[in-house]
Amino acid sequence: MAGLERHRLHGAINEIGKRAPAAVLERLARHDTAKIVDSMGGQGAMSHEIKPLETSMRFVGSALTVLTKPGDALFVQKAIDVTQPGDVILIAADGYKDVSVIGERLGYFFKRQGAVAIVVDGAVRDSDGMVRDAPPTFARASCIRIFGSIGPGAINVPISCGGVAVMPGDVVVGDRDGVAVIPREDAERVADLADAHLEGELARLKEVESGRSVSEVFGLDRKIAVWNGAG
Secondary structure: OOOOOOOOOOOOEOOOOOOOOHHHHHHHOOOOHHHHHHOOOOOOEOOOOOEEOOOOOOEEEEEEEEEEOOOEOHHHHHHHHHOOOOEEEEEEOOOOOOOEOOOHHHHHHHHHHOOOEEEEEEEEOOHHHHHHHOOOEEEEEEOOOOOEOOOOEEEOOOEEEOOEEEOOOOEEEEEOOEEEEEOHHHHHHHHHHHHHHHHHHHHHHHHHHOOOOHHHHHOHHHHHHHHOOOO
16 A cells, blocks of 8 residues: 555664674774775675775774665664764665765764764765764765655664675774774674784784795795696
8 A cells, every 4th residue: 555665674763782892892993994804704895985084084883773765864863862972873875876864963963972983875965064073974975965854764773884784783894995894793703813914914024024025925936836837
């Protein structure tokens, strides 16, 4: 019947069930997104189009998910009241770049609530104000238009953001390269691997600086021989 068509998640307003421990978030904050994605076998990276409004922006926090339609801010506005300090606001707006879902006023309200970042799979507007008054903001684009606040939408439900499946409470990390999502229950293991990757990188750096060639340190001649069929 007309008027009854909706996704089963529409209208849901939930709290985040669990967040990763603060100590794990602090460890992950020491690493860049590239190293974190390496530590997940290349998974967890959002679309390359989702970038910070300013290249110096970076963050780590827990995912507060918002489902909305392109151009609609109703559930984005409602999410402000649900936000807790340390949350990353992930807004799934279907990747549309020609209509926005948030601007500087809402961004400022999220900052007042303690949000550490806003990530939009879509567009934002008032970019200057977002840089000045909102948490670090990442988006596919900036666009002047916004259509209003009529719904539908949902808060803290499973979403797809930038091509990555996200559950409320997952760990989200962002820097000038992009945004990475770590399943909450896997965050400590990924932190361990990222630490190990960094330790290996620093060890190889030390070897090169001590006089060994890059070919020696990385075993490049052996790899090239294998590629040439000699191995």
